[in-house]
Amino acid sequence: MIHVERGGSGPLLVLLHGLGATAEVWRGVTPHWPGSWLAVDLPGHGRSTPLERYSFGSFAAAVAAVVPPGPVAVLGHSLGGAVALALASGWFAVEVAAVAGVGVKLRWSADELARARAVAGRPAKVFPTPDEAAGWAARLAGVPLAHGVAETPGGWRAALDPAAFGVGAPDVAGLLAASRAPVLLATGETDPLCPPGDLLAATPGGMVLAGVGHNAHVEQPESIRPVLERLVTEWDASRHPVGC
Incomplete structure (x- = not known):
């Protein structure tokens, strides 16, 4: 089961949070x-x-199951x-x-993956x-997070399934090549997980957001x-291609 939050009317934006977070982190953005x-709690979150x-792929398949038919824009963090x-x-x-991704970590060391x-x-750690x-x-x-904990028979734990940490490093170059939609990657000016230098080396058209970090x-x-x-600009262009 995937938890979904919805609001508004008109062109649909699908919002995907980062590891450990929930749909609630987008509440300041949706206005x-x-x-x-449509914002989801990803599986295991x-x-x-x-x-x-x-x-x-398994994350994407789970999200796809709750996205309605028709064109959408997608914004994901990390x-x-x-x-x-x-x-x-x-x-x-x-x-x-x-599609846009903010703060996607592009460089992973062997130690980080280990x-x-x-x-x-x-x-999962259980607390009293x-x-x-x-x-x-x-x-x-x-x-x-307001929705970041779950009750267990022995106490309370973070709702995040620790096994989700095993997802590994994304093949960003491969995903960029496979995308059928215009892509924007962005990062915060002080993001330690996706430094602007890493972003601009991977995608020269990337966007650096001033005065903010990873979240x-x-x-x-x-x-x-x-x-x-x-x-919005890319959405409009896709709906009204030049020459049509």
């Missing part, structure tokens, strides 16, 4: 989108059920940005008119109180407006 929006195995690019490939039968696999293999679990969930996500959409939701404006 700036001139249409309807928040109020959505876990997967038996995590991959960018992990969600890689999932957004996977959806734009067309492999999951979602008609993506424009640490992520180690976390994925451990059981929901407040303690919420603090741990916020640490995992990098932002505070730009939470730190300063207004900073995401240039990304939304680009998505």
Whole structure:
């Protein structure tokens, strides 16, 4: 089961959060989108059920199952940005008119991947109180969450399934090549996970968002407006191609 939040009317924007977060992180952004929006808790996060195995394809397939027919724009953060690019490939039968990823980590060391696999293999930490679990969930996500904990028979834990850390590094170059939609990659000026230098080396047309870090959409939701404006422009171009 995938938890979905919806709002607005008009052109649809699908919103995909990063590792450990939930749909709620987009609440400061949605008022700036001139249409309807659909935000999900990715599998193994928040109020959505876990997967038996995590991959960018399995995440994308789960999201595709709740996206209605018709053209959509997709905006993802970090992990969600890689999932957004996977959806734009067309492999999951979602008609993506424009796609953007913010803060997608582009460089992974062997040590970083090994640490992520180690976390994925451990059981979830269980705490005696929901407040303690919420603090741990916020640490995992990098932002505070209202829906980041789950109750278990032995206490409380972060809602994030630790196995999701095993998703690995995305093949961003391959996903960019496979995309059937215009792509924008962006990052915060001070994002330590996706430094501007990494972004601009991978995609010279990338966008650097001034004054924000990795969680730009939470730190300063207004900073995401240039990304939304680009998505609107690309949406309009896809609906009204030159010469038609």
